[in-house]
Amino acid sequence: MNEKKVNFYSVIIGTELLNGRRQDAHFSFLNSQLLQRGWEHKASFVIADDPKLMFDIFNLIKGDPNSVMFCFGGIGATPDDYTRVVAGKVFTNANMEFHEEAKNRIINQFGQEAYPHRINMAYLPINAKLLTNVVNNVAGFYLEDRFFFTPGFPSMSQAMVIEALDTLYPKSNIKKYRKVMTINASENDLIDTMKKIPENIELSSLPKIIGDKRKVVISLAGYDEDEVEKYFEFFVDYCVEFEKEFVLEDVSF
Numbered sequence: 001m002n003e004k005k006v007n008f009y010s011v012i013i014g015t016e017l018l019n020g021r022r023q024d025a026h027f028s029f030l031n032s033q034l035l036q037r038g039w040e041h042k043a044s045f046v047i048a049d050d051p052k053l054m055f056d057i058f059n060l061i062k063g064d065p066n067s068v069m070f071c072f073g074g075i076g077a078t079p080d081d082y083t084r085v086v087a088g089k090v091f092t093n094a095n096m097e098f099h100e101e102a103k104n105r106i107i108n109q110f111g112q113e114a115y116p117h118r119i120n121m122a123y124l125p126i127n128a129k130l131l132t133n134v135v136n137n138v139a140g141f142y143l144e145d146r147f148f149f150t151p152g153f154p155s156m157s158q159a160m161v162i163e164a165l166d167t168l169y170p171k172s173n174i175k176k177y178r179k180v181m182t183i184n185a186s187e188n189d190l191i192d193t194m195k196k197i198p199e200n201i202e203l204s205s206l207p208k209i210i211g212d213k214r215k216v217v218i219s220l221a222g223y224d225e226d227e228v229e230k231y232f233e234f235f236v237d238y239c240v241e242f243e244k245e246f247v248l249e250d251v252s253f
Contacts (some may be wrong), residue, residue, distance in 0.1 A: 005174055005223075007042035007066045008034055013073035013083060014152055015048040025154045026072040035253065037165060038172030042067070047075060050083040058090040062147075068169065072162060073152030075140065076115045081150055084124055091143050092125040099124045109137040131160040178221040179240045180249035181231040181237055187213040193238050197231050206230055217249075230239055 010030050016022045025045050034040060042064075047053050054074070074083030076120045102122035107114045124141050129139035131148065133156050140150040140160045148164050150157035183190065188208050197203045202221040207214065208251045220237050222228045239246045 005066055006068050006169065007064055007102065008039055009061045009064075009067055009069045010044040011046070011054075011061070011069060012046045012073065013049060013054065013071065013072040014046075015177060017046055018048055026070075026081060027159055029154065030070055033165055037170060038175070039169065040176075049080045049082060051086050054082060054086045055090060057156055062090060068146045069148065070164070071147070073148045075121065075149055075151055077120045077245055078102055084121075087143070087147070087149060088125040090148055092127065095126045096123055097126050098122050098131070099139075099141070102128075102130060102141070103131075103141055105130075105137045105225070131163055132242055134159045145149055174223060176221055176223055176253070177225040177228045178219060178251050178253060180219045180251050181226055181232075181235060182208075182247045182249060183216050183218060183235065184213065184245040185239075185242075187216050189242075189244075190216060190218070190235070190238065193234050196234055199230055202230065219251075 008030075010027060011044060012024055012026045012199075014022065014024075017024050024046060027046075029043075031041055037163075045057050047057060058071075061069045071083060071087075074081045085096070088094050098119075099122050102124060103119060106118050106122055110118055118138070121138050125143055126142055128141040130149065131142060132171040133139055133151070135153070137154045138151075140148070140157070142164065145168055148160070158188040186203055190205065194205065197220065200222060202219075204217075206217040206219075206221045208217065209215075220228050220232050220235075236246070238244065
């Protein structure tokens with residue numbers, strides 16, 4: 001799967017994040033790990049503990065044939081932990097089973113206290129593979145080598161993210177090329193040039209106002225270096241034609 005472009009998604013589940021009782025730490029950690037390996041986020045969702053919403057988001061991501069998802073939260077044993085069952089409905093046609101190795105890990109960790117509730121954390125979608133929980137040995141899990149489900153606690157989930165990426169997505173083999181320049185102009189001046197950039201080239205325009213001067217940071221990126229260079233020259237040509245000062249930026253990504 002590393003041979004082609006991969007679209008990474010994160011789904012961060014927790015009503016307590018949305019009502020401000022806790023602060024999210026999952027997105028920044030996952031994003032950093034992806035960038036270190038040459039990957040990028042396609043989208044990130046922070047959602048309430050709402051099974052219908054979870055179902056819809058999982059299906060949206062499943063519909064992307066190049067998707068890889070990291071889901072955080074909701075795999076515990078309390079009544080508001082819906083993730084395992086919703087994942088089963090979306091990814092395994094609601095087929096679930098008690099995963100023997102997951103059960104053994106829970107029993108080895110908690111003994112008789114594994115029953116009657118903790119053991120339910122081993123009730124997983126069929127054909128699930130396990131992720132190691134370095135804190136309490138209650139496993140996370142993944143499906144089809146691309147849909148990963150981890151706890152809501154960063155102390156548990158972060159090691160699982162690293163395990164999953166190191167095992168299955170250690171480094172992107174597809175290089176993205178980026179060119180960046182700062183132009184002494186307004187965004188409005190550059191719109192006609194922007195419209196010439198094809199959809200397969202990633203274009204971003206970030207305006208800056210310094211005192212009474214307007215500047216624009218233009219970034220173009222894509223997977224064909226010659227194509228990126230070609231369209232970047234459109235902006236250079238604009239600057240030369242209209243005598244606009246510009247500065248080329250050094251970028252690592």
